[in-house]
Amino acid sequence: MLKLIKFCRLHKRQLSTSPAATQSFRKWYQQLWTTERTNLPPYSHFTQIGDPVLRDRAAEVPVECVDSKEIHAIVDRLVHVLRKYDCVGIAAPQIGVSLRIIAMEFKRSIKNELPQAMYKARQMSELPLTVFINPSLSVTNYTKHKHPEGCMSVRGFSAEVERYEGVKISGLDKQGASFHLELNGWNARIAQHEMDHLDGKLYTDQMDRSTFTCTCWETVNTKSGRVEIPFYK
Numbered sequence: 711m712l713k714l715i716k717f718c719r720l721h722k723r724q725l726s727t728s729p730a731a732t733q734s735f736r737k738w739y740q741q742l743w744t745t746e747r748t749n750l751p752p753y754s755h756f757t758q759i760g761d762p763v764l765r766d767r768a769a770e771v772p773v774e775c776v777d778s779k780e781i782h783a784i785v786d787r788l789v790h791v792l793r794k795y796d797c798v799g800i801a802a803p804q805i806g807v808s809l810r811i812i813a814m815e816f817k818r819s820i821k822n823e824l825p826q827a828m829y830k831a832r833q834m835s836e837l838p839l840t841v842f843i844n845p846s847l848s849v850t851n852y853t854k855h856k857h858p859e860g861c862m863s864v865r866g867f868s869a870e871v872e873r874y875e876g877v878k879i880s881g882l883d884k885q886g887a888s889f890h891l892e893l894n895g896w897n898a899r900i901a902q903h904e905m906d907h908l909d910g911k912l913y914t915d916q917m918d919r920s921t922f923t924c925t926c927w928e929t930v931n932t933k934s935g936r937v938e939i940p941f942y943k
C-alpha cells in the first residue's frame with residue numbers, strides 16, 4: 711500500500727502539467743478507491759476462496775419472500791451456473807449471494823463418464839435437480855467415508871474429506887412448500903458439502919491435508935508449466 715501511494719504521488723506530480731492526462735490519471739486513481747462495482751451478484755461465475763462471502767453464515771430467506779420474483783431469479787441463476795460448469799451442487803454464496811439456498815443435481819449421464827468401479831465405490835446414484843431454500847440437515851447414518859472432493863470455489867484443487875453416509879435434508883421449494891429428502895452415499899456428501907457453504911465452511915477446513923492436490927499437477931509437468939486454471943466458462 712505504501713509503495714502504491716508513493717507511486718500515485720509521483721505520477722500526479724508528473725502528470726499535473728497536462729490537464730487531459732491529469733484527468734485520466736484522476737479517473738484511474740479514483741477507480742482504485744471507488745465503492746462503485748460494475749459486476750454485481752448474483753454472478754455467473756464462482757466466487758473463490760478468500761472472498762468474504764464464502765466465510766459468512768448465509769441469511770435465511772424470509773418465508774414471505776420465497777415465492778418472489780427476486781428469489782426465483784437467484785434460484786434460476788444458481789441452476790444456470792450449476793449446469794454451465796457441469797457441477798453436482800452449488801450454494802448461493804458461490805454466486806456472491808449470502809442467502810440459504812442450494813441446488814443439487816447428479817445426472818444419470820455421469821455414470822457413463824466415470825469408471826464403474828469408482829462409481830460404485832463412491833456410492834454414486836442419480837439425483838434429479840433439487841433446490842432447497844432454508845435447508846436443514848440431520849445425519850441418518852453416522853458411518854463415515856473418505857473420498858476425494860473438489861469445490862468450484864477452490865478451483866484447481868481437491869482433497870480427501872470424510873462425510874457421513876446418510877443424511878436427511880429438509881427445507882422449502884421455490885413455491886415455499888416444505889419437503890424433505892433422504893440421501894445416501896455421494897448424494898449425502900453433496901448435501902453436506904453444500905450445507906457447509908451456508909455456514910461459511912469450505913472443505914479445506916476439514917480435509918485430510920496430506921491429500922490436498924492440484925488437479926492438474928501432471929499436466930503442469932508434461933506442458934512445462936504452461937497450464938491455466940480457468941475461472942470462467
Ligand SMILES: [Zn+2]
Nearest residue numbers: 860861862863
Ligand atoms: Zn463447494
